[in-house]
Amino acid sequence: MNLWNLFVSFAKVGVLTFGGGYAMIPILEREIVDKQGWASSEELMDYYAVGQCTPGVIAVNTATFIGRKVAGVPGGIVATAGVVFPSMVIITVIAGILSNFADIPAVQSAFAGIRVCVCVLIFNAVLKLWKAAVPDKATLVLAVLVFVLSFFLKPSPVVFVVFCAAAGILLTRLGVRGK
Amino acid sequence: MMLLLRLFWEFFKTGLFAVGGGMATLPFLYNISDSTGWFTHAQLADMIAVSESTPGPIGVNMATYVGFTTAGIPGAVVATVGLVTPSVIIILLIARVLASFRQNKYVDAAFYGLRPCSVGLIAAAGLLVVKIALFDFDLFHQTGRLLDVFNVKALVLAAVLLILTRGVKQLKKLHPVVFIAASAIIGILFSF
Numbered sequence: 001m002n003l004w005n006l007f008v009s010f011a012k013v014g015v016l017t018f019g020g021g022y023a024m025i026p027i028l029e030r031e032i033v034d035k036q037g038w039a040s041s042e043e044l045m046d047y048y049a050v051g052q053c054t055p056g057v058i059a060v061n062t063a064t065f066i067g068r069k070v071a072g073v074p075g076g077i078v079a080t081a082g083v084v085f086p087s088m089v090i091i092t093v094i095a096g097i098l099s100n101f102a103d104i105p106a107v108q109s110a111f112a113g114i115r116v117c118v119c120v121l122i123f124n125a126v127l128k129l130w131k132a133a134v135p136d137k138a139t140l141v142l143a144v145l146v147f148v149l150s151f152f153l154k155p156s157p158v159v160f161v162v163f164c165a166a167a168g169i170l171l172t173r174l175g176v177r178g179k
Numbered sequence: 180m181m182l183l184l185r186l187f188w189e190f191f192k193t194g195l196f197a198v199g200g201g202m203a204t205l206p207f208l209y210n211i212s213d214s215t216g217w218f219t220h221a222q223l224a225d226m227i228a229v230s231e232s233t234p235g236p237i238g239v240n241m242a243t244y245v246g247f248t249t250a251g252i253p254g255a256v257v258a259t260v261g262l263v264t265p266s267v268i269i270i271l272l273i274a275r276v277l278a279s280f281r282q283n284k285y286v287d288a289a290f291y292g293l294r295p296c297s298v299g300l301i302a303a304a305g306l307l308v309v310k311i312a313l314f315d316f317d318l319f320h321q322t323g324r325l326l327d328v329f330n331v332k333a334l335v336l337a338a339v340l341l342i343l344t345r346g347v348k349q350l351k352k353l354h355p356v357v358f359i360a361a362s363a364i365i366g367i368l369f370s371f
Contacts, residue, residue, distance in 0.1 A: 014234065014235050014236070014239075015234045015235070016234065017234060017235060017236055024236075046277065046281070049281070050273065050277065050280065050281060051270070052199070052200065053198070053199075053286075053290045053293075054198070054266070054269055054270065054273065055194060055195050055196060055197060055198050055265060055266065055269060056194045056195075056197065056238070056262070056263065056265060056266030056269070057194075057200065057201055057204070057236045057237075057238035057239055057262065057263070057266065058200045058201070058236070059236035059238075059239070060236065060238075060239065060262075060263045060266045060267070061266050061270050064266060064267050064270040064271065064274075065270055065274055068270070068271055068274050069274070073271060076267060076270065076271050076274075077267060080263055080266070080267050083236070083239075084235075084236075084239045084243075084259055084263060086234055086235055087233075087234070087235030087236065087239040087240050087243055087259070088239075088243050088255055088256065088259055090233050090234060090235065090240075091229070091230070091233060091235070091240050091243040091244050091247065091255070092243060092247050092252060092255050094229055094233060095229075095243075095244050095247040095248065095255075096247070098225075098229070099248075105370075106367050109366045109367045109369075109370050109371045110363040110364075110366045110367050111224075111225050111228070111363070111366070112312070112333070112366050112371035113336065113362040113363050113364070113365050113366020113367070113369075113371045114225070114228040114359055114362050114363050114366065115221075115224045115225070115228065115308060115311065115312035115333075116312050116313065116333045116336045116337050116340065116362055116366075116371075117228065117336075117340055117355075117358050117359050117361075117362035118224055118227050118228050118231070118308055118312065118359075119305065119308050119309045119312050119313060119337055120337055120340040120341050120344060120358070121231060121344075121355050121358070121359075122202070122205075122227075122301065122302075122304070122305035122308060123305060123341070124344055124345065125202050125301065126298060126301055126302045126305060129199070129202075129294075129297065129298045129301065130298055132294065133294035133295045133297065133298045134294075134295050134298065139291070139292075139294070139295040140295070142292060142295040142296060142299070143295035143296070143298050143299040143302075144299065145299070146295065146296050146298075146299025146300055146303070147298075147299035147300075147302045147303050148303075150206065150299060150300055150303040151303040151306055151307075154209075154210070154213060156210055156214075157196065157197075157206040157207050157210055157300050158192065158196045160296050160299070160300060161196045161198065161293065161296060163296075164292040164293050164295065164296030165289040165290075165292055165293050165296075166289075166292070167292045168288050168289045168290065168291040168292020168293060169285055169288040169289055169292070171288075171291070171292065172284075172287075172288035172291055173288070177288075177291060
């Protein structure tokens with residue numbers, strides 16, 4: 001019964017999360033803390049914070065944390081399945097419909113307009129992340145270096161992730177951090 | 180079958196190395212596009228728009244969409260499962276040692292380096308969208324006229340959107356779907 005509740009609750013969170021990120025916090029707060037009492041607000045913030053700095057989608061990471069707390073490893077898996085389920089259904093339906101209309105000129109014009117908007121949305125996302133991610137000169141150099149090399153050389157992003165994690169540790173040990 | 184396995188593997192890698200949420204999967208998706216040819220950069224830009232305007236975490240929406248485009252409904256399921264598998268494993272492991280993980284100085288130092296990395300990667304992926312949305316290099320290659328590089332209508336729309344989303348206080352908090360819908364309508368009206 002607990003597992004079914006977990007699935008339904010996180011499916012709700014999945015449906016109500018528009019765009020992810022911080023938009024998800026009030027919805028989690030209502031469903032998980034207030035209604036179900038599965039975690040306290042503080043625990044939720046902890047999960048969210050760790051979910052942000054571990055690999056993967058933050059919503060999924062947070063769901064796994066809470067699911068595990070409520071019902072062990074199966075709980076973690078079921079909560080994750082719940083949070084991704086609405087996405088899978090909704091996107092599959094939309095993708096199926098759109099692929100039939102993709103050749104219509106009006107649809108192509110609409111998407112050409114939308115792509116312009118996507119540029120602006122990504123730009124805004126980068127600016128927002130920049131504030132938290134680039135506090136000093138060393139991180140400024142890292143960010144610019146990754147940006148330039150990634151755009152021109154197009155290697156697998158894995159290369160940068162591994163290199164930057166190592167650089168972070170090295171720079172901290174060298175005492176460059178915060179200068 | 181091979182296609183589904185490859186799809187799982189590509190998204191498993193994405194889930195394992197994309198740090199910093201949904202948008203962080205973007206550079207990986209461009210890399211998948213370049214190395215497999217399953218979908219084009221233009222298709223990817225459209226998928227971003229749809230993923231931002233529909234319910235659900237962006238990263239999951241993107242995976243489902245790419246998976247569906249590549250291999251139908253089985254592809255959608257396999258790509259999404261691939262994306263979340265590393266997360267689930269890592270979180271289940273960390274959950275036992277949550278307090279010490281958060282305070283570990285090596286973890287903290289690694290993320291000091293990973294955050295700017297994420298920003299740089301997302302910015303580079305964003306520039307790829309800019310290249311196809313605001314400029315027209317194909318037309319320039321055909322005509323050789325330098326002015327043809329610029330997609331003027333698109334640049335004007337981008338400038339307006341930028342001012343609206345950054346400069347106007349009341350609009351800043353609006354959901355992206357509002358701007359996406361408005362851009363679609365403008366795209367149709369002015370035949371972009």
